[in-house]
Amino acid sequence: MNTIWLQAAWRLAAAAGLSLLVWPIAGDMAALSLFAALLLIMLLQHLRHLAQLSTWLADPRPEALPESSGPWEDVFAAFYHLLRRQRRSESRLSATLQDFRQAGMAMPDGLVIVDGANQIEWCNPKAELHFGLDAARDAGQLVTHLVRQPQFAEVLDVEGYAEPLTLRSARGGDLILSVLIVPYEANRKLIISRDVTDRERVETMRRDFVANVSHELRTPLTVIGGFLETISDMETPNPELIRRSVPMMSEQAKRMQSLVEDLLTLSRLESAGYPAREEPVNVPDIARGLYHDALALSAGRHKVTLLLESAAWVSGAEDELRSAFGNLVSNAIRYTPDGGEVRLSWKADADGGAVFAVRDTGIGIEPQHLPRLTERFYRVDRGRSRETGGTGLGLAIVKHVVNRHAAKLEVTSETGRGSCFSVVFPATRMIVRSPVAVPAELRSA
Numbered sequence: 001m002n003t004i005w006l007q008a009a010w011r012l013a014a015a016a017g018l019s020l021l022v023w024p025i026a027g028d029m030a031a032l033s034l035f036a037a038l039l040l041i042m043l044l045q046h047l048r049h050l051a052q053l054s055t056w057l058a059d060p061r062p063e064a065l066p067e068s069s070g071p072w073e074d075v076f077a078a079f080y081h082l083l084r085r086q087r088r089s090e091s092r093l094s095a096t097l098q099d100f101r102q103a104g105m106a107m108p109d110g111l112v113i114v115d116g117a118n119q120i121e122w123c124n125p126k127a128e129l130h131f132g133l134d135a136a137r138d139a140g141q142l143v144t145h146l147v148r149q150p151q152f153a154e155v156l157d158v159e160g161y162a163e164p165l166t167l168r169s170a171r172g173g174d175l176i177l178s179v180l181i182v183p184y185e186a187n188r189k190l191i192i193s194r195d196v197t198d199r200e201r202v203e204t205m206r207r208d209f210v211a212n213v214s215h216e217l218r219t220p221l222t223v224i225g226g227f228l229e230t231i232s233d234m235e236t237p238n239p240e241l242i243r244r245s246v247p248m249m250s251e252q253a254k255r256m257q258s259l260v261e262d263l264l265t266l267s268r269l270e271s272a273g274y275p276a277r278e279e280p281v282n283v284p285d286i287a288r289g290l291y292h293d294a295l296a297l298s299a300g301r302h303k304v305t306l307l308l309e310s311a312a313w314v315s316g317a318e319d320e321l322r323s324a325f326g327n328l329v330s331n332a333i334r335y336t337p338d339g340g341e342v343r344l345s346w347k348a349d350a351d352g353g354a355v356f357a358v359r360d361t362g363i364g365i366e367p368q369h370l371p372r373l374t375e376r377f378y379r380v381d382r383g384r385s386r387e388t389g390g391t392g393l394g395l396a397i398v399k400h401v402v403n404r405h406a407a408k409l410e411v412t413s414e415t416g417r418g419s420c421f422s423v424v425f426p427a428t429r430m431i432v433r434s435p436v437a438v439p440a441e442l443r444s445a
Contacts, residue, residue, distance in 0.1 A: 015039065019032070019034050060079070109193060109194045110124065111123065119140050149167055155181060164178045165181075179191065209377070213377075224252050227245040263393065265397055269401065277316070279315070279318065281313055286321065286325060287325070287344055293330075306343075306344045308346050308347075310347050310348045313431040314429045314430060315430075331358075332359075336361060336418070344358055352430065353429070356422070358420070364417055365415070398421075409421065
């Protein structure tokens with residue numbers, strides 16, 4: 001039996017027993033009066049405790065629990081323990097909620113919680129960045145009023161929409177978001193946004209790369225295939241046709257071979273499993289070799305100059321640097337009109353490093369093309385590039401080689417007046433082979 005009932009029964013029994021003891025002595029009226037008075041006292045005590053309980057319930061603090069006795073002591077003790085358990089549960093819930101908010105704040109994805117009316121309840125900093133929201137200012141606002149994209153508004157109210165939505169952020173310029181809307185509870189929704197700009201850019205580069213390679217191979221394959229088809233259809237070989245077609249097919253085959261070699265070189269440079277070598281590289285000797293290569297490529301059509309003002313070597317891969325410098329020199333020869341000048345130089349700079357530069361007086365490059373020069377297959381003038389035999393990968397190779405040697409490529413150009421491509425090596429890459437650099441200058445005749 002409940003202790004409260006036991007205590008009440010004992011109190012009633014005690015009052016009845018006391019009244020029975022008084023009955024023989026003072027009579028039945030006195031006994032009944034005493035019993036009634038005891039019952040009234042018990043009732044008043046219950047009413048007082050009820051009033052205390054009502055007052056305490058208005059502000060239920062454990063430290064303000066009223067003092068009591070009898071069965072009410074057990075009641076107040078039960079309330080006290082219940083309140084303590086509730087406070088501990090609230091503390092755990094608050095800690096869990098705080099952990100959730102902190103985890104949400106640290107999430108690399110954007111999170112927005114909206115209610116059944118699509119009003120914002122909460123968002124994390126990434127969502128603020130993605131959608132241009134402010135968690136404090138925009139709470140209670142319709143999310144469709146702040147993210148003004150018809151696709152988003154349509155999908156927000158579609159039940160069971162499980163496919164991510166790709167949005168280009170109107171506030172973030174080139175920012176591309178993958179947005180997933182997840183319903184939960186009654187009508188609430190969790191909006192998850194992820195920045196996929198880099199992924200989309202890589203995918204675009206992949207598509208462009210495949211398209212460009214296909215385009216570059218199509219012309220030589222068409223030429224070779226056309227001649228071969230013509231020759232195979234002839235009943236008797238035509239010596240004149242063969243004499244004219246073989247050099248053209250050979251030229252196109254060399255063009256495809258150059259393209260494949262450049263693609264393999266670029267793939268090797270971009271591979272994480274192909275670390276850069278560290279060996280002493282005699283840059284002055286490379287510069288002299290490139291000077292003679294430039295003379296042969298120019299065939300007397302240009303004035304070619306080599307200026308050596310430093311005897312320093314660099315730490316790196318000789319074949320990679322020779323390839324990168326050679327690309328710069330061959331570009332200068334190809335894009336400089338007859339009678340122009342191409343100047344190669346190797347000199348120290350003020351920061352303890354050194355600069356290999358190729359300056360020409362060629363056609364120059366318009367300013368809007370400069371930021372994209374090192375992209376694969378990017379050409380300022382596509383027709384002229386093909387005429388000069390370029391694959392469109394030379395400067396992309398130069399960029400990767402330069403990056404692998406902790407150097408930087410600087411380009412200055414003026415339309416109609418020429419360009420200057422400079423590879424700037426830091427002081428940490430320099431190897432001084434001679435205490436004094438002996439200046440030397442070589443000029444073509």
